Amino acid sequence: MRSIDRRTIEEFHISGYSLMERAGFAVTQAAVQMMGDIAGKRVEILCGKGNNGGDGFVVGRLLTEQGADVRCLLLCERTTLEGATRKHMDQAEHGGARITEVADGSQIDFLPETDLIVDAILGTGLKGPIRSLAAHAITCINKHNSPVLSVDVPSGFIPEIGPPDEKDRASWPCVLADRTVTIGLMKVELATFPGKKWSGQLDVADIGFPPEAIEAEHLWLSMPSCEEIQAMLPGRKQDAHKGDCGRVVIVAGSVGMTGAASMTASAAMRSGAGMAILGAPESLVDVLSVKLTEVMVRPLPETSEHSLSLDAEQGVQSLLEWGDVLAIGPGLSQQPETRELVRRVVAQSPCPLVIDADGLNAYSGQGKMLAQRTSEAVITPHVVELSRLTGSKAEEILSDRIVAARHAAQQFELVVALKGTGTVVASPDGRVSINPTGNPGMATAGAGDVLTGITAGLMAQGMRAFEAAVLGVYLHGLSGDIAAVTLGTRSLMASDLITCLPQAIVQMESGCSNG
The missing domain is CATH 3.40.50.10260 (YjeF N-terminal domain)
Known part of the structure; x- marks a missing residue:
């Protein structure tokens, strides 16, 4: 200095x-x-x-x-x-x-x-x-x-x-x-x-x-200001229709994990996407249809353990012909057949990708395969998930999260949003952004699914991967900060982030004079 x-x-x-x-x-x-x-x-x-x-x-x-x-x-x-x-x-x-x-x-x-x-x-x-x-x-x-x-x-x-x-x-x-x-x-x-x-x-x-x-x-290193975040927000034409605002495909859910799928889909819609469709195991469609009013739900073939089977590949590909972005992973399970489905879909997807949770677990010990795709992608791992992808010990990643995220982004040729206090967003071109929003109350089940949905929704509206990830983690954290004002940090739940997301977006649209 x-x-x-x-x-x-x-x-x-x-x-x-x-x-x-x-x-x-x-x-x-x-x-x-x-x-x-x-x-x-x-x-x-x-x-x-x-x-x-x-x-x-x-x-x-x-x-x-x-x-x-x-x-x-x-x-x-x-x-x-x-x-x-x-x-x-x-x-x-x-x-x-x-x-x-x-x-x-x-x-x-x-x-x-x-x-x-x-x-x-x-x-x-x-x-x-x-x-x-x-x-x-x-x-x-x-x-x-x-x-x-x-x-x-x-x-x-x-x-x-x-x-x-x-x-x-x-x-x-x-x-x-x-x-x-x-x-x-x-x-x-x-x-x-x-x-x-x-x-x-x-x-x-x-x-x-x-x-x-x-x-x-x-x-190469930055922390976004409120003004910079405000400038990133996708515009919306006065005469826009739902098709103009982005179509999100979500592939998520398994028995006992319908919440992950529904929160991802809801967050995508709340982030401003015009339409969303959720592909899920066929036996779960009735439950998910009750949970989701605005999101279309499509049944896909499943295994005997009620997770997606390899037979779902063709159905997913047909959804991708309709969509602008694919969010894949939340609540999918680690059933071997489902893991293979994830790898095939990611490799062939014509749409940009947001990969999280079991979508990342499908590459445990095989992280290099993540680079075998044709579309830009964002992954949103926590420290343990990144450890499984890279082979580095969690302690090593924690000792320098910036270096770890930057290296993974360059190794896998995608954007890494390494979750944690001060989420680190790294681009394969070397840029790194550290997120200033969020609080300890967001250490709760499902918060990552919400981030996946927000990021996918922003990409569906035309944002590039790095910018969508930077804006997504900022709005995600700001939603948590808004929720904590009335709920505190101890009782905050992931669904509260979705509830407060519109307020976070309005706050950004309104200006930055109030901090």
């Missing part, structure tokens, strides 16, 4: 003062979203002597202009401040923000009614454990009950190293933020666990680094 800052300033003549102003503006927007009406709100901003402190002073000035009661606690002597940081401090003070030089820890006294604490103490320049006043300030922040907003990184967090271990917590304190606005480029360590525990909600602020100033290795 320092080299990017330097090139931006020296080669492209964008001043450090302007970069601080842009960063501070982005943090201020997040602060407004966290507090709502700003007038009269009490805000404590802890500022170090570096660039983070300068960003903090910009926040102090802008919030004061909006009527907040702001105090900036400066953790050094003001005479030591230089350049843009000093200039922004002077402007904040001139604008009405109170600047208090903190000589010792006893001066850090947050009032109980503090509405927000802004952590602008330390940035990415930290190389090891912190000492003295900054360490005490971090401890005070973590002991207080007010929401915490960190600038760039939670103070004490070193991206190259990660957060301190539990045993190091006393000697190496790190701010536990509710939200972090990271500046310029996403920092992977904040978007994935364990770092996400410290960063909280993560925003990436674009402060105008010229693309030429950014090292190539940073360009």
Whole structure:
């Protein structure tokens, strides 16, 4: 980041003062979203002597202009401040923000009614454990009950190293933020666990680094902003009819697993697809027809164990002549004949594919066969399913989910949406997106089936595989976040995601001003 800052300033003549102003503006927007009406709100901003402190002073000035009661606690002597940081401090003070030089820890006294604490103490320049006043300030922040907003990184967090271990917590304190606005480029360590525990909600602020100033290795990794997601949403013509909005074919279900099939189909329709047809074992059609009102259900030949048989291949192919995309796998079972059916259908499908669950299990130990297809595809594995496909141990995948997803995408020549906290979406061309939405309540049976349906529905509306996967996991997580507001995370069920999906889409269509 320092080299990017330097090139931006020296080669492209964008001043450090302007970069601080842009960063501070982005943090201020997040602060407004966290507090709502700003007038009269009490805000404590802890500022170090570096660039983070300068960003903090910009926040102090802008919030004061909006009527907040702001105090900036400066953790050094003001005479030591230089350049843009000093200039922004002077402007904040001139604008009405109170600047208090903190000589010792006893001066850090947050009032109980503090509405927000802004952590602008330390940035990415930290190389090891912190000492003295900054360490005490971090401890005070973590002991207080007010929401915490960190600038760039939670103070004490070193991206190259990660957060301190539990045993190091006393000697190496790190701010536990509710939200972090990271500046310029996403920092992977904040978007994935364990770092996400410290960063909280993560925003990436674009402060105008010229693309030429950014090292190539940073360009392939991103986290979609609300505005970028909004721009991805498929359009719909005023005179559209159902055939214009996409036709989804779902091949799913077996005895005892009708829920997986029905949730996949319902999610596809709720994502905006115009039509959907579900091919399922013939003995389950009556049950599925009761579950699904808007979805057509077609009986297909089955095995004696009530899973799809090889005789279903011709029927599936006829459905694909009608459809625009195929979602295959949820609840199919791992019966050998059904697994062989999956492999044949995937290899021959003329339609783009979304493959999940038992569709992936059909390739356990034979992952290379996934590349033997003619259509673009998205797979949506969890860690264990990806382990079965690649032969890598689950622990190895968990140790670097980004590398694992990216490697699998390139190996199998498809898009991988590796599910988990901060779902990783990887394209075979090397691009990787980390999803910012979702919550622990989504760790519930059937949530993956809903994601499969959403992604398939978006692809049916004309989206390419990578973009559909990025948008799909975002809307999936946002639906979970909306559901959790009223249901909490403990009682959330997969069907709640489908119920809240329309609200998530409307929220995106309406704009991003509310965060």
